[in-house]
Amino acid sequence: MSLSNVTVNQPNIEPGHYSVVVVGGGQAGLSVSYYLKRAGIDHAVVEKKTVTHTWRSQRWDAFCLVTPNWQCALPGHPYSGPDPHGFMKKDEIIEYLDGFIAKVDPPVLENTGVIRVKRGDDGIYAIETTGGDFTADQVVVASGGYHAPIVPRMAERLPGEVLQVQSSEYRSPEALPEGAVLVVGSGQSGAQIAEDLHLARRKVYLAVGEAPRCARFYRGRDVVDWLADMRYYDMPVEKHPLREGVRDNTNHYVTGRDGGRDIDLRKFASEGMELYGQLDELQDGQLKFSPNLIANLDDADDVYNRINSSIDAFIEKNGIDAPMGEKYEPVWSPASERTTLDLARSGIKCVIWCIGFRPDFSWIDAPVFNGRGYPAHHRGITPQPGLYFVGLPWLHTWGSGRFSGVSRDAQYIVDDIVSVRSAAGGQQESMAA
Structure with a gap:
């Protein structure tokens, strides 16, 4: 239509x-x-x-x-x-x-x-x-x-032949030039765009931020259904543990694609996606990343498991008959922190900025x-x-x-x-x- x-x-x-x-x-x-x-x-x-x-x-x-x-x-x-x-x-x-x-x-x-x-x-x-x-x-x-889309000043120093796209401008893998793609940011948009490119068999480098993640389905139901029953969506901001600070939180990454599933960046990495920590700088053709990939992945998984644990507690408290759940265990872990990437040698022809708006x-x-x-x-x-x-x-x-x-x-x-x-x-x- x-x-x-x-x-x-x-x-x-x-x-x-x-x-x-x-x-x-x-x-x-x-x-x-x-x-x-x-x-x-x-x-x-x-x-x-x-x-x-x-x-x-x-x-x-x-x-x-x-x-x-x-x-x-x-x-x-x-x-x-x-x-x-x-x-x-x-x-x-x-x-x-x-x-x-x-x-x-x-x-x-x-x-x-x-x-x-x-x-x-x-x-x-x-x-x-x-x-x-x-x-x-x-x-x-x-x-x-x-x-106002957030784009760091380092963007000004990227070579002119590298296409720069803000997340709101991204349309499809086919609309990008051939070559590798660097996605900066792993919030809801960044994670889903990285997935879209990965499924299209594009070479993806992902700068992983502090975004949390959650399960799509757990113990037989969509996690959203469980949280609705737990009245999470009725909680006013003044009763949230973070109070007004929750307004600054990055959304959990998950997807409804193909009927809904988790987004597991570790799984993507095991399939060839290259994960790095937060992108900090570009100097002399070298992309510089913070050594926080391991922490960011671990923190996202901790949130994932905490949400599931809260569902476990709700099921037990209310005597609900539901399939057993299990704790998420990493399917891949980085051997070490990589903090530099040569822009030219990586073959990156496009950078997609997914770091939010002001x-x-x-x-x-x-x-x-x-x-x-x-x-x-x-x-x-x-x-x-x-x-x-x-x-x-x-x-x-x-x-x-x-x-x-x-x-x-x-x-x-x-x-x-x-x-x-x-x-x-x-x-x-x-x-x-």
Whole structure:
């Protein structure tokens, strides 16, 4: 099927005043629009590109969900397909999103970037955009937290003949030049892209970071199913052992590919993938790596086994009949730490940077950000009246930035908007009396 957007109705969306302006037309912004429409609150969704464009333009060809389909629970649009425990592929995800867009029918202005948001002395927000100026009583920022790709300065010193690709730009092994590929970063994207290349029989060098991993299936069920029963996905950030520090955690690597399986970097290494520690520097044609490959692999396996042990404890406590589990034992271990790699001799013709993104909220003029540019908030409600955030990782729970939890967050924010508007209306009636 085509990966283009469905036709979006844009009824008279033009610069002017709205009760609420939602910045961002991804699943978070559309979820907010869904609840605003149900509450009868006039609003406009302003989208820099096109609605849900990230899923269409920033995912590789073989991309699929890493969480089972039953966790796709956008408001009014739960997964209803034939394979709730499967993992939708890219075209299926887009079809699911197209159905959601059609249901919401959002009042959206696409291809319109927001340049500045600032609250005036009168409490009204001024929103400057590439399509004109808006004003609003309240603003919901739903542009996500992954804006600026992280690429180290050493990238500037790579030879011009070495193609450099950021993870959001990667499409397929066939789209890369012939030769070896260096993948930098082993988080969710890095590990899956390395797997994609490895399965295509490309020579892969992988700079392994500190990302944890988890099992796909354990004791007869998907690990996600077990964790859901254990109420992990309902745990609010303030009750997580790491508190707000969990927002900085790298996602566990696992895959839903071919029905779902573990990603075991040790197995890949036994099949020919070259593993190194964290990439630190490029000097005189030599790539320099930290001597932390062994520690990073061991730490990832420790997390894997700890998650499984927590499932064991839950099964025992509740007397659940389940197949026996076993502890993961390494299938390969590096003989030593290798800290240098000659770029030319390795035959590396492409480097794929998979080391994440930085948030960029520089266009929001509001005193709510910490030193790292992250907004202070409680469940998306900031200290500045009328300014909200939704769709950020661990905004409230693990699912806040995913299909599984964004509906709950969007409803909570819209409920607060309704409450604030109701209170303001009551005050105005009291003053008039």
